[in-house]
Amino acid sequence: MVKIENASFTYPDGHKAINNLSLSVKDHELVGVVGANGAGKSTLLTLLTGINLANEGCIYIDNIPVGIETLRDVRRNIGMVFQNPDDQLFMSSVFDDIAFGPRNYGLAETETENRVSKVLKILEIEHLRHRMSHKLSGGEKRSVAIASVLSMNPAILLLDEPSSFLDPRSRRNLINILKGLKMTQLIATHDLDLVLDVCERVIVLKNGEIYAEGIPSDILVQEELMADCGLEPPLSLGGCPVFKQDKCKGIIGGLQ
Numbered sequence: 001m002v003k004i005e006n007a008s009f010t011y012p013d014g015h016k017a018i019n020n021l022s023l024s025v026k027d028h029e030l031v032g033v034v035g036a037n038g039a040g041k042s043t044l045l046t047l048l049t050g051i052n053l054a055n056e057g058c059i060y061i062d063n064i065p066v067g068i069e070t071l072r073d074v075r076r077n078i079g080m081v082f083q084n085p086d087d088q089l090f091m092s093s094v095f096d097d098i099a100f101g102p103r104n105y106g107l108a109e110t111e112t113e114n115r116v117s118k119v120l121k122i123l124e125i126e127h128l129r130h131r132m133s134h135k136l137s138g139g140e141k142r143s144v145a146i147a148s149v150l151s152m153n154p155a156i157l158l159l160d161e162p163s164s165f166l167d168p169r170s171r172r173n174l175i176n177i178l179k180g181l182k183m184t185q186l187i188a189t190h191d192l193d194l195v196l197d198v199c200e201r202v203i204v205l206k207n208g209e210i211y212a213e214g215i216p217s218d219i220l221v222q223e224e225l226m227a228d229c230g231l232e233p234p235l236s237l238g239g240c241p242v243f244k245q246d247k248c249k250g251i252i253g254g255l256q
């Protein structure tokens with residue numbers, strides 16, 4: 001469904017952000033993309049949607065090569081949640097932002113309303129329905145941005161830092177939603193516990209290249225590998241300094 005063959009991308013200022021990267025993602029696969037700040041996660045997602053076009057190599061979405069002439073077809077299959085929700089929300093109300101995609105695809109207003117109501121409900125943000133998008137908090141904007149993409153029901157879902165700004169309950173709800181979705185997903189994130197919980201495979205990026213890939217519970221525990229890429233193992237796998245240094249024993253001991 002997603003195929004990247006030796007793709008490279010250099011920004012106009014000469015900075016090479018993706019370097020000879022190849023990757024295949026199967027239908028319905030959930031893939032986490034991790035890496036330190038600047039590793040190339042967001043850039044990689046923009047290449048899949050054609051926001052940026054690879055300077056070298058080829059990218060195929062559902063066998064369609066991503067290029068200027070094919071953008072419309074490519075984007076029919078893809079929905080992307082941007083790292084910054086302000087890049088995603090541009091209508092005056094939450095309802096209109098979430099309805100934008102379905103309306104743009106020519107869906108009838110009743111079907112559009114059904115879709116908006118459904119995603120508002122599953123994301124537990126029905127109370128935001130009539131609010132102005134640009135006046136929301138960071139976490140509220142994040143949830144609305146996710147809703148605005150889910151309302152289009154894309155075959156491939158790209159999520160860039162979907163859990164950032166979310167409170168613990170909203171994050172847990174998001175994790176459950178992502179696990180329940182049937183679509184192909186690529187999730188770029190620093191939330192390694194989310195990757196462990198949701199993804200079948202993880203890609204570790206370093207300097208625009210794939211440094212490692214595999215099953216999250218195999219890859220993310222490798223302290224040396226993670227350190228090489230400027231990362232730390234997830235908290236739940238011993239990356240928590242309190243647990244690691246056994247300080248918690250003292251804390252728990254003090255409570256007893």
Ligand SMILES: Nc1ncnc2c1ncn2[C@@H]1O[C@H](COP(=O)(O)OP(=O)(O)OP(=O)(O)O)[C@@H](O)[C@H]1O
Nearest residue numbers: 011013015017035036037038039040041042043044
């Ligand atoms: N518009 C741009 N012009 C020039 N360089 C850019 C541009 N956008 C990003 N870069 C550079 O490309 C590299 C990859 O950036 P990218 O945003 O893809 O990283 P990232 O892995 O998503 O990082 P983060 O974890 O901070 O979101 C970085 O070195 C960044 O400085």
Ligand SMILES: [Mg+2]
Nearest residue numbers: 041042043083
């Ligand atoms: Mg990024």
